[in-house]
Amino acid sequence: MPSLLDKRLVLVTGKGGVGKTTVAAALALAAVRRGKRTVVCELAEQKRIPTLFSSEGTEGETEIAPGLFTISVDSERAKDEWLRHQLKSRTLAGVLGASRLFQYLTAAAPGLSELVTIGKVWDLAQLERRTGGSVFDLAIVDAPATGHALAMLTSPRTYASVARLGPVGRQAEKIDRFLRDEASTGVLMTALPEEIPVSETIEFERSLRDELGIGVDRIVVNALHPARFSATEARALEGIAAAGGGTARAPVEPSAVARAALAAALSEHRRARAEHAQLRRLRRAATAPVVTLPRVFEPELGRDDVERLSAELERRL
């Protein structure tokens, strides 16, 4: 089985705010270092990755660093493009696209937006691009959060079964087959070492397997705090705190600064311990290998920080 970076399409998903975009960018940088012509696809008109690279980002595929491209896919635009391709006539597509009846129909067809979006993503990963765009070695998708990602991944199968005989059904089936082929498509999940993101990750992995027969390749637990104290050191700190400063035998009145430092050290230690407990829980429950990325102590991550995370990620993949 090819490793994650040797597939053609990798979807990065996870709960909202856990680092999907950051990990997608880090993974892309790792792929570029291996000489792969890589495109990162953001959805819902997001353009965070070009911003990270101080690039404007254009309408289509933009090269933001040598070998690294980004594109932002908007489902409405993707729907229009898809329609044009289906009908092979710009004029008719224009007419239909603008008509209220068409909008009514597409709004009523469940999952059509998801289907055209995943269709666009699928196209980015093809050796022969349907839209005539350039060919990439790897497409990485900064996918929506878990619930929506599952809907997106399910939509080709739904359309393949309801529109079996028509061109839409055939196309949907092709996409579905590509997504379920583990040699072509990979799934990377991101989580924070906290209770809810960990539970959501376990649940998503199970749903993806049960509902679509798709496995998760890797889980990245992001922004792990460092464990600064060994168990012995932590016990010593707790002993000092319990004795009100100093030691039980030689109590001293600690200064306010010392008290604050002690409290901060203990709180750090407890957080690291809680995070490791969540990490262990995830490792026990998940099928996919779990790797970690450290928390970077910056208010907002810049390109250098993502480069550093990328080097760590590459070592651990």
Ligand SMILES: Nc1ncnc2c1ncn2[C@@H]1O[C@H](COP(=O)(O)OP(=O)(O)OP(=O)(O)O)[C@@H](O)[C@H]1O
């Ligand atoms: N390892 C890390 N250390 C420190 N900060 C991080 C780390 N990873 C991500 N962040 C920061 O956490 C915030 C959320 O990360 P990011 O935007 O990548 O998450 P997301 O899952 O894509 O969020 P959304 O669901 O909103 O798209 C950002 O401000 C990012 O810079």
Ligand SMILES: [Mg+2]
């Ligand atoms: Mg994001």
